[in-house]
Amino acid sequence: MHTATESDIVRLARATKALALTLAATPTFEKNAALEKIAQALENNQALILEANARDIAQGQAEGLSKALIDRLSLNARRIHDLVETVQQIVRLPDPVGTLLDAYKRPNGLHIEKVRVPLGLVAIIYEARPNVTVDAAALALKSGNCVLLRGSRSALNTNRALVEIMQAALVQTALDPGIIALVTDSDRAAVSELLQLRGIIDVVIPRGGSELIQRVVNESRIPVLETGEGNCHVYVDGSANLDHAVKICYNAKVQRPSVCNAAETFLFQKPIAAEMVRQLFPLLRQAGVDIRADESIRALDASVTAATEQDFDTEFLDLIVAVKVVADVNAACAHIRRFGTQHTEAIVAEDPSVIDQFKKGIDCAAVMINASTRFTDGGEFGFGAEMGISTQKLHARGPLGLPELCTYQYVVTGQGHIRS
Amino acid sequence: MHTATESDIVRLARATKALALTLAATPTFEKNAALEKIAQALENNQALILEANARDIAQGQAEGLSKALIDRLSLNARRIHDLVETVQQIVRLPDPVGTLLDAYKRPNGLHIEKVRVPLGLVAIIYEARPNVTVDAAALALKSGNCVLLRGSRSALNTNRALVEIMQAALVQTALDPGIIALVTDSDRAAVSELLQLRGIIDVVIPRGGSELIQRVVNESRIPVLETGEGNCHVYVDGSANLDHAVKICYNAKVQRPSVCNAAETFLFQKPIAAEMVRQLFPLLRQAGVDIRADESIRALDASVTAATEQDFDTEFLDLIVAVKVVADVNAACAHIRRFGTQHTEAIVAEDPSVIDQFKKGIDCAAVMINASTRFTDGGEFGFGAEMGISTQKLHARGPLGLPELCTYQYVVTGQGHIRS
Numbered sequence: 001m002h003t004a005t006e007s008d009i010v011r012l013a014r015a016t017k018a019l020a021l022t023l024a025a026t027p028t029f030e031k032n033a034a035l036e037k038i039a040q041a042l043e044n045n046q047a048l049i050l051e052a053n054a055r056d057i058a059q060g061q062a063e064g065l066s067k068a069l070i071d072r073l074s075l076n077a078r079r080i081h082d083l084v085e086t087v088q089q090i091v092r093l094p095d096p097v098g099t100l101l102d103a104y105k106r107p108n109g110l111h112i113e114k115v116r117v118p119l120g121l122v123a124i125i126y127e128a129r130p131n132v133t134v135d136a137a138a139l140a141l142k143s144g145n146c147v148l149l150r151g152s153r154s155a156l157n158t159n160r161a162l163v164e165i166m167q168a169a170l171v172q173t174a175l176d177p178g179i180i181a182l183v184t185d186s187d188r189a190a191v192s193e194l195l196q197l198r199g200i201i202d203v204v205i206p207r208g209g210s211e212l213i214q215r216v217v218n219e220s221r222i223p224v225l226e227t228g229e230g231n232c233h234v235y236v237d238g239s240a241n242l243d244h245a246v247k248i249c250y251n252a253k254v255q256r257p258s259v260c261n262a263a264e265t266f267l268f269q270k271p272i273a274a275e276m277v278r279q280l281f282p283l284l285r286q287a288g289v290d291i292r293a294d295e296s297i298r299a300l301d302a303s304v305t306a307a308t309e310q311d312f313d314t315e316f317l318d319l320i321v322a323v324k325v326v327a328d329v330n331a332a333c334a335h336i337r338r339f340g341t342q343h344t345e346a347i348v349a350e351d352p353s354v355i356d357q358f359k360k361g362i363d364c365a366a367v368m369i370n371a372s373t374r375f376t377d378g379g380e381f382g383f384g385a386e387m388g389i390s391t392q393k394l395h396a397r398g399p400l401g402l403p404e405l406c407t408y409q410y411v412v413t414g415q416g417h418i419r420s
Numbered sequence: 421m422h423t424a425t426e427s428d429i430v431r432l433a434r435a436t437k438a439l440a441l442t443l444a445a446t447p448t449f450e451k452n453a454a455l456e457k458i459a460q461a462l463e464n465n466q467a468l469i470l471e472a473n474a475r476d477i478a479q480g481q482a483e484g485l486s487k488a489l490i491d492r493l494s495l496n497a498r499r500i501h502d503l504v505e506t507v508q509q510i511v512r513l514p515d516p517v518g519t520l521l522d523a524y525k526r527p528n529g530l531h532i533e534k535v536r537v538p539l540g541l542v543a544i545i546y547e548a549r550p551n552v553t554v555d556a557a558a559l560a561l562k563s564g565n566c567v568l569l570r571g572s573r574s575a576l577n578t579n580r581a582l583v584e585i586m587q588a589a590l591v592q593t594a595l596d597p598g599i600i601a602l603v604t605d606s607d608r609a610a611v612s613e614l615l616q617l618r619g620i621i622d623v624v625i626p627r628g629g630s631e632l633i634q635r636v637v638n639e640s641r642i643p644v645l646e647t648g649e650g651n652c653h654v655y656v657d658g659s660a661n662l663d664h665a666v667k668i669c670y671n672a673k674v675q676r677p678s679v680c681n682a683a684e685t686f687l688f689q690k691p692i693a694a695e696m697v698r699q700l701f702p703l704l705r706q707a708g709v710d711i712r713a714d715e716s717i718r719a720l721d722a723s724v725t726a727a728t729e730q731d732f733d734t735e736f737l738d739l740i741v742a743v744k745v746v747a748d749v750n751a752a753c754a755h756i757r758r759f760g761t762q763h764t765e766a767i768v769a770e771d772p773s774v775i776d777q778f779k780k781g782i783d784c785a786a787v788m789i790n791a792s793t794r795f796t797d798g799g800e801f802g803f804g805a806e807m808g809i810s811t812q813k814l815h816a817r818g819p820l821g822l823p824e825l826c827t828y829q830y831v832v833t834g835q836g837h838i839r840s
Contacts, residue, residue, distance in 0.1 A: 360445045
């Protein structure tokens, strides 16, 4: 089905996919040896990576990229070292491929096995941060998947250097270097074309801001694994341990505000609101948090800005928090159902019936009971590295570890069995 | 987020979705009692169903629908009885909701549970056969999902009668009758509108011909569970038990040619081809099978029609088979990779290394080893009823039983845990 007129992207995708079955059958020790070579090569080629990265940064600065974007784009010795560590950590994770998920005999003697197998060819479409190039390639390799990487134009030199180094490392192994492929066409139309390749690309994973994710969801004919926004809430019930509540709210907002599992809104049940304001707000102010609250909170602390409806609907990803007083757990759930993004929702409460109502009243990937929203994370869940956090329900929810980058296959064995 | 201008479909979807969390938390015995009531009501209201069905048939005949379509559309006492039996069978299946898929404690003391939960609101878009209306509603109910049904215009009266009977049955139960909803707008645009409702509808499952499926895949912003075509192959290796090979080929083609797990192409390894032609072809001819074969086969049996490339690329769903001689298992795999639809592929062979090469050389939902392709089926796999057979890799592959209509949720419990 190769045609003379197919574009570079179609050709690249097809060539990469052609390696999928061989990679799927590659034993763990060969995949691990390849990952070790990649880690070593990244370590040994720091200068090359930094030189390519400097070109991206210079170009970004010339084009007036924001300081935050330049920071996301920038690599340094420490960040490269972290990349190498991630690859080495992935070596140590168990191989998900080949796991027997189920095995049974039917009354007619037919033997049925359900075996975990790789997805095939996974496309990752992502924004500035070049560490995704290495993380995604290493996770894909370990889970037996070929990968098609499409980073942002602003990181093209860095991504190209990283992929060339990884491919060169694979030349010395049993694996084909073509299993990691970079789409270098920085045209926006290239993504649109890629998203039509159903049947060649098995799954597409967008990683980035909501605009990127929306675009992929809207245009893709390929099944999408959405790693989405987190408008996460902490509900503090009247039955809460107040120390826990203060600690958890503070941690969920302040510890790393720029990530999807940070909290954006606190909901306080009426009886505990005054005490939360008294104990938590000074700490938040010290940390530089901009507090935006409803009238009930402002009646307790007049210095707080009034929250708009928009504030409750925003993933700030910054040192800003919206706060609201609610009548009870049901009102908290109603608020979360309206504004939540099905990522992570936390409750601080001691009353088990309230906790149960909370669990039943909301729909999200992870419910945190007396724990910070920040725990929804592949590392914290014990998965090791992760490909992102899914906010959709199909296939996988929450952190995407190695098993979530796989599908399964039925292998049915008979002795001349036919249906009657 | 309700707006004054939203259409009937958006309103219906939103109203149905609003019942999802309550249904998700409904205990098994109440769901089973509701299914029993539905079975009873269908049994008791046969006359009403047949009357509505007669109107659809009359209209279909007036509009010149083909005999095959009229047959698919037609209900009778026996078919209604089968519907009732399916619902009763679903009562007996284990409830997938609430199953603990994993539970563990992290070194920091955080307790993590992975619990199976319903998808939420599932939309089913399907063609003529009105039994899907009942099957899909019953499977959705048992798996704790609300369902939005959109059948074809030609079955609208029948579908409306079936849904009204099921809803009336639910009035006498603990469940809200609104959990089963029918889209009665027979406009094509209604489907397009429905496919935009990401965030309200959690998953859409198209059931029908490839045109319908392609349309859903192309237009949907909602995650799709594709239940697709089956261009299934049987490869007969030189090492095969010849009796098994003849029986399996015959069964895979003839037993029920109109379904997706019937075989469409036989691939014979050279040394065994002449014997297969001698033993199998007379049986196929007796059964009225139109045999279309390559030149090597025609050299053995000149009375056979010449196969075109198109024949190998067609899901006949009829008493037609394409036959080809291949050099070995690798050539068979190459043919299957080119023309297969990742549904079911069978090998008849005794040599274990050949079987292993076959498994590694193809990519499909189910591999049948010395068994008919016809076994890829929810009933045959022991799932009970099924929602279709998935040919995609995301979420679920092969027969979609009750667990495949669910997702999962993490419930993480701490004692004031924060991230450092």
